[in-house]
Amino acid sequence: MGISVQVLQANHGDCILVTHESLNGVWNLLIDGGNAATFQFGQRGRYSGALRCVLDELKEKGQKIDLAILTHIDDDHIGGLLRAFETPGYLSEMVSSIWFNSSRFITDYFNVAEISDNDIHLRDDSPLTSVRQGKNLETLLNEISCARQPVVMASQKIIKGPFTFTILSPDEDKLRKLLHKWPDDPEPTTTSGHSTDYDLSLDDILADDIFENDPSDYNGSSIAFILEAEGKRMLFLGDAHDKIIVRSLRALGHSETRKLPLDFVKISHHGSQYNTSSEFLSLINTHRFIISTNGAMHGLPNKRTIARILASGSGNICFNYSEIISPLLHEHETETYSSRLVALDGKIRL
Numbered sequence: 001m002g003i004s005v006q007v008l009q010a011n012h013g014d015c016i017l018v019t020h021e022s023l024n025g026v027w028n029l030l031i032d033g034g035n036a037a038t039f040q041f042g043q044r045g046r047y048s049g050a051l052r053c054v055l056d057e058l059k060e061k062g063q064k065i066d067l068a069i070l071t072h073i074d075d076d077h078i079g080g081l082l083r084a085f086e087t088p089g090y091l092s093e094m095v096s097s098i099w100f101n102s103s104r105f106i107t108d109y110f111n112v113a114e115i116s117d118n119d120i121h122l123r124d125d126s127p128l129t130s131v132r133q134g135k136n137l138e139t140l141l142n143e144i145s146c147a148r149q150p151v152v153m154a155s156q157k158i159i160k161g162p163f164t165f166t167i168l169s170p171d172e173d174k175l176r177k178l179l180h181k182w183p184d185d186p187e188p189t190t191t192s193g194h195s196t197d198y199d200l201s202l203d204d205i206l207a208d209d210i211f212e213n214d215p216s217d218y219n220g221s222s223i224a225f226i227l228e229a230e231g232k233r234m235l236f237l238g239d240a241h242d243k244i245i246v247r248s249l250r251a252l253g254h255s256e257t258r259k260l261p262l263d264f265v266k267i268s269h270h271g272s273q274y275n276t277s278s279e280f281l282s283l284i285n286t287h288r289f290i291i292s293t294n295g296a297m298h299g300l301p302n303k304r305t306i307a308r309i310l311a312s313g314s315g316n317i318c319f320n321y322s323e324i325i326s327p328l329l330h331e332h333e334t335e336t337y338s339s340r341l342v343a344l345d346g347k348i349r350l
Helices: 050-060 075-086 103-110 137-143 172-176 202-207 242-251 303-312 331-340
Strands: 002-007 016-022 025-031 067-069 097-099 157-160 163-169 224-229 232-236 264-266 288-291 316-319 341-343
Touching: 050 075, 075 137, 103 172, 163 242, 202 303, 303 316, 316 331, 331 341
Parallel strands: 025 067, 067 097, 232 264, 264 288, 288 316, 316 341
Antiparallel strands: 002 016, 016 025, 157 163, 163 224, 224 232
8 A cells, every 4th residue: 555656777768657556456657768778678679678577567467557647758758658659568558548748739739730740650560661651659549549638737736546746847838849840859968968077076066056957948848747645745857947847836835935845856857957956956845856867878967966955955865776876976975975875776665
């Protein structure tokens, strides 16, 4: 009974399974799917990734995904989900409903012409079929009678199963910025350098710390939300922009003197310094911050983000890859801070 959270090893991406168990049964929420290798990897996909393993476990128990949320279109969030839809016996047969601010939903919302180039296509097993010739994801979702939520936006409060969702991002302005043809790789390298900032000390970082906002429109379109059930409260930020999260939290009445209490927060954009400000941290109260990445892309997490979190209070920072931890601290910082950087070990039980 209760709530459990699995932050899967999704390479440099996000893939999180939240499970609610009660006398009424089990309800599963899947947030993002990591990159394609999170579902399967190796030659011809011969090895199962973390997402496929979890879905296999659910199938063995006779369970399903009651709701899948695709926060935004970056490959490290959508890739694994697409592979799971393309593979017979997985999401096309297991998912009951999905939230995804597709291009079609966005153009409908703004009452403008559809942008067919933004349609998401699935592969099939034929080597003669290109991705663009494959089945459209929207068509597949209709065929399998997967329930859809119209555009998900800030200020909405939605109840699904045992959970209450308070949506913090995106807002209308962020969605409007997607009214154009999307590039094949929407994640700009400018959101974080490929080199790390681990040569800097925590003190040096904080002595000269100026927050700069993430410039990516695609990250800005991330669905981010407060998730509540049974007196527990969690914050899932996808790759959302810090500015809109701060604005949404303040609109809900939270402030430096009326902080939002949380059981944990999944930090935005894999710990990028452009997505977590000291102002945001001053509005929440939690003992656990979660960062999802294997550190393989864009120099993430940034040590500047780690410094801001450590300075904001006494909470621990939890990583789904243990090897991320030791490079983050200099030798003279280890004694003070090493106990606050921890590896996730299995499920988080609330």
